[in-house]
Amino acid sequence: MGGAVSDSAHREMWEKLDLDLNAHDALLGVLGKFYGDIYLSQENRLQGAEYLDFVLSEIHGLRIKELQEAKAEGRKVVGSFCVFVPEEITLALDAIHVGLCAGAEAGSDLAEQLIPRNTCALIKSFIGFKLAKLCPFLESSDMIVGETTCDGKKKAYEAFNELVPTYIMEVPQTKSKAAHTLWKSEVLRYMAELEKVTGRTITPEKLKKGIRTANAKRRALQRLTTLRAASPAPISGRDALLINQISFYDEPVRFTAKINELCDELENRVESNEGIAPENAPRLMLSGCPMAVPNWKLPYVIESSGAVIVGEESCIGTRNTRDLVDESGETVEDMIDAIVDRYMKIDCACFTPNDDRLENVTALAKDIKADGVIHYSLLFCQPYLHEALKVDKALQAEGIPMLSIETDYSMEDVEQLKTRIEAFVETLE
Amino acid sequence: MIVGLDIGSRSIELVGLVDGVTELTLRVPTTFDPISQCTKLLDGLRPASLVGTGYGRNLIQRLDLGCELSTITEIKAHALGAMHFFPQARTVLDIGGQDTKAISLAKGKVVKFEMNDRCAAGTGKFLEYTAGVFQISIENFGEYALKGQNPPEISSICTVFAETEATSLMARGEHPESIAMGLHKAIVKRTVNMLNRVSLNFPMVFSGGVANNPCVLKLLAEEINAVLGTDILVPQEPDMVGAMGAALHGNTNC
């Protein structure tokens, strides 16, 4: 890849999407450099990482071209910011489900004219990407779906809606029966809306296929999670995070096949006791807010301190892959119920109470044999900041040490983060 | 000789141990050229092993010494140093130039720690900056503040805004000594929050340059209901604790 993510062959397409070409070039330049430093510098990487490198190098290139070709054939693109938007339904309507750009500091000065400065980096980023015309996924989307998972997003979508029409799903704040009912009506409303957008109708066969495709993707990622329990750790946390990140962008069937191949390779490694890090390297688990591409700052700092990350408890991690949709339903109604049940198992900090998460965090930490947990909250993310204190207590009760980190996308605190993380790693030795 | 070098944001401290006994303690300001400051400190010394700590700990890799080099974080260094001076220590509070650390110890190990976030609020820098507003040297600022009475509440913990707040209190006619005391109190309050988060146990060792400040000491003891000398222990040279810890780390390694 040679560090160059940009490809001049795609310029015409980007121009059509009305991207700011100069700023976009600059972004790809930084991304390429960043990727080179953080990813390509790793030793002893997997063969399967070639797929990751390729997808990432073409993330704004070939993948967008594929989207354009699909659109030309009459398929629609749904862009979203959150794991609550039911992918099964999108797939069943033959539409393409993609995550939108939210992982880099881009256009944040512009964003601050629309939303408060004290908004988390992720929200500022997606508003900034739109204002600075840098996200080709967003510009390719036929339907953009937001959701009411937190105060910051809920209100930011009002501003976003003025820039580009945004459909909002109401996520309830608890998991009672009434909340299930509300969520089911929201899932059905999404289905009806997307039927309108695509001009297609849901059938039991299509929905079943959509469920199977999404489940297969989750199963491949579950397999990856399980393999990482091995010691020495067979894959770096950075690469594992990247796999989870790519799962939001690439075509799901291709992605699933590639990740299963990669897992075969990992199995061989585990069998021959090979690792990416020495057997005695401290094993850390990340927990908390999602890390969207290219937010690799914390994993890089952690793995540069001699530790290895063995799991990610986040929406770009196990929170999104842990639960499958029951596949036994035969009618649309049954399958929708199964989808509703599955999504209401997501242990997002937006729920109250959310004690499931405490159990899930400790269980995962034990399963993957983590020596310690690093809780990551974005600055100003109140739900996860609150829960950091609770997770700490829950882990303490199990004798697992935790370090709480609150940061954003900027690089100014890297040195300080290094000190804290190295000190944490020292306490584990 | 085993040398511990604590390269902080404001000063660099060196401790040299021979057979576990302190032979040498040195200190210079960090300046913009910490490498040559380190070279100056090490001039004529031939350590068998050198351990770096503090913000600039990785700079030791660039020193041409030909001895065994290693680094530890200032958290571990302060813990080791504090336990060396006071083996019974359960908590360490270090207020340094640009960060504050609260460390909880059990069985000779760090069990939990807290550090201030990226800004310099509530650190030595805060005092240095505000002492400047009073045109008083940082060394005498604590004594000066002790003369204050009924200190006004300074609610801003931001170094920059605290100055504005202090200035507006002066405009309102508050006594400068009392304002100075209020500023000290603001630091102490923030520190206590941090100590509570790691769960404060006595005795607590107070290290770092700010431990020399009599006003911070007095207010801190009041705020956490502690007795100076038994609950709060201050080493002879509190700013040497980090370098001492680093040197001790080298010692056990060899």
Next chain:
Amino acid sequence: MDIKHFINFSELSISDLHTWKEEGGKVAGVYCIYAPIELIRAAGVAQVSLCGKKQAPIKEAERDLPASLCPLIKSSYGYALNGTCPFFTASDILIAETTCDGKKKMYELMGKLKPLHLMHLPHTQQGTAPFEYWMMSLRELEDFLFECSKVKVSAEGLHNQIVLQNKIRNELYQIAILAANEKSPLTARDMLAIQESKSFAVFPDKYLARLTALRTSLATFLKQPNLPASQSLRILMTGCPVGKGSEKTIRITEELGARVVCMENCSGLKGMTLPVDETGDPHEALARRYLKIPCSCMTPNQSRLESIEEMVSTFKVDAIMDMTWIGCHTYNAESTTLQRFVEKKLKIPFLHIETDYSESDTEQLRTRIEAFIELS
């Protein structure tokens, strides 16, 4: 104009609470105007607002809560922890609500101190599913209240409370209009006390009589000839709730010679013009009214803009000051929308102030507000 009764209202209501409790009455502590007082009273429970307007308890709260939360949440939790809020002490139960992330997660901790019921609000006022969700939430509250008081809410009892509270809201609104008269002797801080009193009325009938008396005497007072008329700039204040202890912005504004004539926030007039429909099923009418409250937790929240527009004309407002607490994501986010609306549609000056309970920015605020008054 004798408003001493209202100035000392919260102190007086403590003795009322004692009387109420001695007679076996139960008390619910609440934090928010989404708490449906009609339902709570119909279940035989008295409702009081809990403390959360002062800086002092914040330090204690920060042990358990992220420091970046708004001061209102931290202060409320700090009071609950340190036992210095007499209303919290007097409360048998707490009624909380999911209006924002900070509060909803804080309530998880507060629920360990006293029996707490969390009302689940939808995020939107649109559509039938969110409404039904809210109806269900009120049913759950009713069950919780029954557990406490063993009083079953009857349709008639609820209707009576609705009629009574409609009257109280109307009196408060009429008083606010009279108080905003250029000849009125009442200051914004007087009005703050009067509006705050609604949250501490243990005996609503008695309270209504007091309000009526105040309204009548204010009206009589204003009929006097040759009263001096204030020429001050008339300001509408909106944003986050304010109370005794957190009123520094109002204080500074008044010190600078401008008048806050109207407060469109939940400690002021928010919801005062929304009566509960007295015909039809009282439960449903109640749910409809409460869901109409123009709180920033709703998306979209167009009705807040409409409500402000209406108040600007009713109260002859010259300028708008939007005061929000640092850490309050939803009101801070709405400020941008509101500013555009005020400047483009209402065409009057707008100032956004983001602050907290500390006095650290007093001088800076004074400068900003003074400059705002100069240009208005």
